[in-house]
Amino acid sequence: MSDRIHITTAIFYCNGAPHVGSAYEALAADVFARAMRRRHGADRVSFLSGTDEHGDKIRRAALAESLAPKAYTDKMSALFRDVFAGLNTTFDYWVRTTDPGHEKFVQEMLTRTNQRGDIYFRDYEGLYCVDCERFYTEKELLPGNVCPAHNRPVELISEGNYFLRIDKYREEVREKIRSDELCIRPERYKNEALNMLAEPLADLCISRPKTRLDWGIEIPFDTRYVTYVWYDAFWAYVSAPAARLGLDEFMAGAWPHTEHFIGKDILKTHAVYWPPILLAAGLPLPRHLNVHGWLNFGGSRMSKSSGNVRDPLYYETTFGPDVLRYFVMREVVYGLDGDFSEERLIERYNADLANDLGNLTSRVLAMVQRYLGGVISSAPAQENLAAAEDKHLYQNFRGISGDFSQPDALQTTVVDLVGKLEFKTALELLWNLLDVANKYVAATAPFTLAKDPANLPRVASILANLVEALRVIADMLEPFMPVTSGKILALLNVDAATARQPFGAGIKSGHKVNPPVALFPRIEKPKSA
RNA sequence: GGCGGCGUAGCUCAGUUGGUUAGAGCAUGCGGCUCAUAUCCGCAGUGUCGCAGGUUCGACUCCUGCCGCCGCCA
Missing domain, CATH: 1.10.730.10 (Isoleucyl-tRNA Synthetase; Domain 1)
Structure with missing residues (x-):
């Protein structure tokens, strides 16, 4: 069935309530999904969304509310799901990265990738920002070894970890993007992605020792570790349909026709890291990365700290159904930042x-x-x-x-x-x-x-x-x-x-x-x- | 520092491979209709198309420099 099509939103990291920006992405993807159902038939379109629930930021957000991580994400995932349902999105799959089926699938992919030879273990010492959940090189940091994203000092950490070979696939990924086999649109983001792939890339650290973080999926071949949250979350695009259809059938059918809807802030992870993760597991790449901009609120970026975020359902109840949908689709040029007021x-x-x-x-x-x-x-x-x-x-x-x-x-x-x-x-x-x-x-x-x-x-x-x-x-x-x-x-x-x-x-x-x-x-x- | 983008009517923006009086919507003013949610239809505009040069018979559209804003990478 070559005309099957798989559509995804990003898997939302649910350490805070959904805002109009998250809603925008879900709505754009939903309009797309509904239109594609008209073109291909409803039974040939699958539309997937869900929540990303592991990692240290979630663990700490849960702690702040005196909840166990799972209890916290139960609540948050339901909140996201209900908000999107209130916006009349038509997801066929709602994936949680804490679903037992998803966790099992990620472990299968880890095992599979490990057997294919692209995962290795080495000691690593580096400067780590807990907020970013990543290591930095000194050149990337502000004076005094301060994280540029969070403006707080990083910590020197030394530990053994598992790495996935990324640079090995760099030329291959670059060529697929250049030739539009993996098509990134609008085109300006394609150019940015090619730029990112122009220089050698460091391999991706895909593990965290349980001693430091235990809120994650256990690595099957070394139970002292859990996976890094990004590696885990990417597979949410695949795990549920693979469970329903079988991995081979899904990969032969809809998956190569996947349409990812993502924000420009996660272009790098989707253009640079996700393709090698798939290739290292012996799987094909998606078709499109559909990159959208940010929704600004009265000229400034929408954010929790600036106090300009509203529950998307506020607009639904205040102005009626479809109004928010109409506004963001009519007013915002997809790919560019838009102004919301x-x-x-x-x-x-x-x-x-x-x-x-x-x-x-x-x-x-x-x-x-x-x-x-x-x-x-x-x-x-x-x-x-x-x-x-x-x-x-x-x-x-x-x-x-x-x-x-x-x-x-x-x-x-x-x-x-x-x-x-x-x-x-x-x-x-x-x-x-x-x-x-x-x-x-x-x-x-x-x-x-x-x-x-x-x-x-x-x-x-x-x-x-x-x-x-x-x-x-x-x-x-x-x-x-x-x-x-x-x-x-x-x-x-x-x-x-x-x-x-x-x-x-x-x-x-x-x-x-x-x-x-x-x-x-x-x-x-x-x-x- | 490298790569790239943007700067067009009061506002938000279109302007395809350079070709006749630079467009749309909103807002504004005037006129008309009365079925309708004081809605709808018609007319009227206003713009040194960021600045300065250059190529050309001719540039908003190509080239160079500058100013301003922004993104990505380093």
């Missing part, structure tokens, strides 16, 4: 959701009720209808780029844009169609025609066209705004099969629709100016 979100809400999408739905359904008693007594337009307005509407909804030979060209275009991570462009295209529909109302003025009963057939055909237009928009909106899409389709009273039809092939004469409801009530600006 509640003011901006309200602007978008009023301009795009209330005035355009909500109001068009409302006015069309109101007219159907008032003039037709709720029943569409006509069929929507076809290409060769005489009225210029009808033809224009038809062409816009059916013939993107003037290609009328493909009835679902519009659908394909939207899905393709999502496939290229052009979420914003896809939404702009849909909003352009809302514009076309509003202009159609102005040009045909059914509310004026309706004053004369003799015009009723024409009024009916105009409204049939508009209901059809709404139907097509609602359907294509589904990956971006699943709840709203469902609401509009319910108002239009169309079933799932009808919803997917190209323009002109959906609503039939005699179809009954429901009265309007305000989908997105306008938000009045606060008095303070």
